[in-house]
Amino acid sequence: MNAKRISVFVLVLVTAISRCSAWQEPAKQESTTANHFLESLKRSRQAHLRITETINKGDNPTKLDPDKLVLRAYDKAIASAEKIIAAGGTYGQKEVTADQERINDVSQRVRENYVNAAKTQVADARREATETYERAVAEAMKKRAATLGDSEATYQRSVAQSNLTLRLKRNAGKLGIVVWNLPARAKLHDRSTVAVKIELLQQGRVVWTNQLARLNRRGDNSAFRLPNVLFDKVRIETTRWAGSGSGLAEVEVYAGTENLALGRPCEVSSIETLPTHLDDRDALTDGVTQPTEAGEGYWIPEEKTKATVTIDLLGAANQEIIDAAKARAAEAQAAKIRAAIPTR
Numbered sequence: 120m121n122a123k124r125i126s127v128f129v130l131v132l133v134t135a136i137s138r139c140s141a142w143q144e145p146a147k148q149e150s151t152t153a154n155h156f157l158e159s160l161k162r163s164r165q166a167h168l169r170i171t172e173t174i175n176k177g178d179n180p181t182k183l184d185p186d187k188l189v190l191r192a193y194d195k196a197i198a199s200a201e202k203i204i205a206a207g208g209t210y211g212q213k214e215v216t217a218d219q220e221r222i223n224d225v226s227q228r229v230r231e232n233y234v235n236a237a238k239t240q241v242a243d244a245r246r247e248a249t250e251t252y253e254r255a256v257a258e259a260m261k262k263r264a265a266t267l268g269d270s271e272a273t274y275q276r277s278v279a280q281s282n283l284t285l286r287l288k289r290n291a292g293k294l295g296i297v298v299w300n301l302p303a304r305a306k307l308h309d310r311s312t313v314a315v316k317i318e319l320l321q322q323g324r325v326v327w328t329n330q331l332a333r334l335n336r337r338g339d340n341s342a343f344r345l346p347n348v349l350f351d352k353v354r355i356e357t358t359r360w361a362g363s364g365s366g367l368a369e370v371e372v373y374a375g376t377e378n379l380a381l382g383r384p385c386e387v388s389s390i391e392t393l394p395t396h397l398d399d400r401d402a403l404t405d406g407v408t409q410p411t412e413a414g415e416g417y418w419i420p421e422e423k424t425k426a427t428v429t430i431d432l433l434g435a436a437n438q439e440i441i442d443a444a445k446a447r448a449a450e451a452q453a454a455k456i457r458a459a460i461p462t463r
Contacts, residue, residue, distance in 0.1 A: 156215040157200045163219070164193035192225040279433045280351065283379070287349055290374040294345040296353065298332070299369035299408045301417060302339050308391075310366040310419060311336075313359035317343065319350035320429075326350055331358070339368070339409060353380065356427040357420065366419035369408040370430060380404045381444055382436035388427045389420035401437070403428055406444030 168190065196218035203210045287294065300312050313336070317329040326348045335341040353372055357365035372380040383404050402410075403418050410416030420426030 154204065156210055156212065157197065157204065160193070160197055160200060160215060160218065163222075164190065164197065188229045189222065189226045192222045196222060275435070276433050283351060283432055284349055286374045286377065286379065287347075290377075291347040293373070293375045294347065295342055295373045296345055297340050297342045297369075297371040297373065298334060298355065299340045299367060299371070300334050301366045301368055301419075302409050302411070308364075308366065308413075308419060309362040310364050311361040312357050312365040312367060313361055314357075316356040316358050318354040318356075319345065319348060320352040320354060321348070321350045345372075351433050352429055352431055354427055354429045356425060358425055360423070364420065364422040364424065365426065366417060367403055367428070368410055368417040369406070370403045370428070371408075372430065372432065379432050380430050381406055382438070382440040384431050384434040384437075385418075386429045386431070387418060387420065389424055391419045391421060401440075404430060405437075405440050406447065 200210050200214070200218070203214070296317065298315060298317075301308075301310055303311065312334055314331055314333045317332050318325050319327040327346050327350070329343065332341070332343055353370070355367070355370060357367070359365075370380055371378045381404060385401050385403050402416050405416060407416030418428065
């Protein structure tokens, strides 16, 4: 009896164990399948990461960023799958396919963005290359223009040097300089120059000097004979003065009857800082020998200081000044003729 009961108990126990095992097998199989899909998803992520890193090692101008977008989509899907599996839910072919489709959508947008970025980079590179080329061309043209300008200036100065040399040689014995003082009757700034130093220069070298040229105190101008030497600049230094300082109205350099200094550019070492005298450095060669209005037609340096003016006889002449001087000369000649006509 006891043996029979034991046999029945064993049979029931074996049956229960068999049924339990049969119930656990599908759950185990389902869990294994879910883990398989999860691992597949993880392998896809790793494959994408390796591809991205491989691309970034090359010369591709558009570098991919493996830490964003697609990888984030993978991480989000993996985290969701792990949460489902941990809760005992189902994560099978349907779920992994849906996750993969979402990841593919993100990947497609990323590819489109990279393509657009690459196109933009190409366009930017072309635009930059074009701008660089245009700048290079502009710079080359600028240098060419500067070179041509320098060549033209050198040529013009060479021609001027030849013409000046010819005039000086043709008028040997008839070279002179006339220095016009500030007119006393105009009472301009209570100034008058008493003495000057005159230097002739040829290519920067002093070839003749008059250390003390006294100006005529009874008249407005003083004439000095010049030696038969070649020169291209005249430098005058005011060394003595009366009143508050020195000043000059005009400097004329004659070769025969031609004033070589008319309209030529001047450089001064000092200039009065009054507003009306800031632009009068070239007034010494403007043809106005007897100025009457303050600030027009003369040069004054700073008060009670020695100062120099250098006239460049090879510098480009101001044609307006020359034309104005010719007009004044013509008018003066006409006035003489009119004055000579007898009247009743």
